[in-house]
Amino acid sequence: MANLDVFIVNVALPDVGRHFTGASLSSLSWILNAYAVVFAALLVPAGRFADRTGPKRAYLGGIAVFTVASAACAVAPGVWSLVGARAVQAAGAAFLTPSSLALLVAAAPPARRLAAVRAWTAMSGLAAALGPVAGGLLTQLDWRWVFLVNVPAGIAVLLAGPRVVRSPGRGAAPAGRTARPDLAGAGLLTAGIAALALALVKSNDWGWDSGGVIGTLVAAAVLLVLFVRRSARHPEPVLPLPLLRVPGFAPASVANLLFAVAFAAMLLSAVLWCRQVWHWSALRTGLAIAPGPLMVPGLAVGAGPLARRTGAAPIAIAGCAAFAAGIAWWTWMMSPDDGYAAGMLPGMLLTGVGVGLALPTLVGAAVSALPPRDFSTGSGMVTMARQIGTVLGVAMLIAALGPDAAPGGAGAFDDGWRLVLLATLATAAACLLIRRPRPTAAAPAAAPPGDSAGSV
Incomplete structure (x- = not known):
């Protein structure tokens, strides 16, 4: 779906x-x-x-x-x-x-x-x-x-x-992961990316040198910087x-x-x-x-x-x-x-x-x-x-x-x-910067190097 x-x-x-x-x-x-x-x-x-x-x-x-x-x-x-x-x-x-x-x-x-x-x-x-x-x-x-x-x-x-899907159960939170997920950080990311997209799609209507586009780009940059800073400090970023x-x-x-x-x-x-x-x-x-x-x-x-x-x-x-x-x-x-x-x-x-x-x-x-x-x-x-x-x-x-x-x-x-x-x-x-990883015990069994584990 x-x-x-x-x-x-x-x-x-x-x-x-x-x-x-x-x-x-x-x-x-x-x-x-x-x-x-x-x-x-x-x-x-x-x-x-x-x-x-x-x-x-x-x-x-x-x-x-x-x-x-x-x-x-x-x-x-x-x-x-x-x-x-x-x-x-x-x-x-x-x-x-x-x-x-x-x-x-x-x-x-x-x-x-x-x-x-x-x-x-x-x-x-x-x-x-x-x-x-x-x-x-x-x-x-x-x-x-x-x-x-x-x-x-x-x-x-x-x-x-509820009847067909088998549940592996609730996982134990690793050490240091006891806080709630960072919904405020999600809000900053949403606003920052939305502002960047808004500046791009409105560039023809407003003009690249207009106050609207420049201001929106500045706002996007500020929001994304705040997002990165919050991600660096929050226990569940x-x-x-x-x-x-x-x-x-x-x-x-x-x-x-x-x-x-x-x-x-x-x-x-x-x-x-x-x-x-x-x-x-x-x-x-x-x-x-x-x-x-x-x-x-x-x-x-x-x-x-x-x-x-x-x-x-x-x-x-x-x-x-x-x-x-x-x-x-x-x-x-x-x-x-x-x-x-x-x-x-x-x-x-x-x-x-x-x-x-x-x-x-x-x-x-x-x-x-x-x-x-x-x-x-x-x-x-x-x-x-x-x-x-x-x-x-x-x-x-x-x-x-x-x-x-x-x-x-x-x-x-x-x-x-x-x-x-x-x-x-x-x-x-x-x-060109992707290095071929060495096999380790920590790698997920479901996705060895080169195999897809994400939606296409």
Whole structure:
């Protein structure tokens, strides 16, 4: 549910804009960004909560919140009420995502944990593949169905979960971890990232040299500095700074953030190109995007053994190269008059190869270095970095496209794709800093080097 919802909503975004007359692209972008910002800020506190109270309780609670919020999204009377419901939906996703992986690792026998995590990752990749098509089908009926589809699924989980899901029980808090999770720190992170995204998406309306943009950027910087300082002092911080000193974890987390910037901007640009430049239907758009994500699950599973032999960095860099080649193809070859087969499809296939190689490898490189007691928290940190990257990628694309993305402004897409190329090159540079970890007893059995342990 949590993964599928992201890709369904991307495809439905233009229809939401037409329904709420007068809604600008910058306003609509908050339907995506509100979800990503709140998801990012709450992931680590949610992981701590799952560690303390038991992942089953966190998982079922997250499902309940997500389901109710999905219904609220479907009946939202306006753009900003929909944005608010999406923020609540993200809170539910933040609790169910890390706890779902913790439940899976606890339920699987030690010898089968690696296969279980790979299957979990492949299912997440399948959601990415099916999301555009499902979004297109549902949007053909009405955009509200992209949210209503979660309700019966959530109810089914809530009815079956208490009986079916095995709980590993409440974990004992490690020494020094007796304080409550830092919700004030989560608020600072939410406000800081939201302010940064606001400055980017409003840069065309306000002007880069305007007091509004400059003031908002200054506010974002202050809030984020306060957030880091609070994380350094709080006993249960949103950003556990000591984990960043684990060899390989910090550069892999940075690479995850940068690749998420590129991936989010790429996906939204493909949707907007199909819908607003080619004027395709939601269903046709979903089918056009699907070939790329369909390549991810198989590559996500197959990249693990290869990364164990060569290390994560070469595989991730190869993925960045394929992704960059796909974006370069769009920049040089795609125009409003080009057909799909010669214009979009080659780039979509190349970016799919890039995501399949780079994303699970980068996630695996980060979490494989963590000690078992920090598994939920560390995987939450990686996903938090990716969600922050998603916010920045969407905001940067909106800033590059300007007020609209009509055929007359198709050249603005080239500016957006150049930003995607820069983010991809920065990801490859960060990958060079990832060292191949030595096998240790502290490494989580579920995620050896190079294997994915995070949602695609």
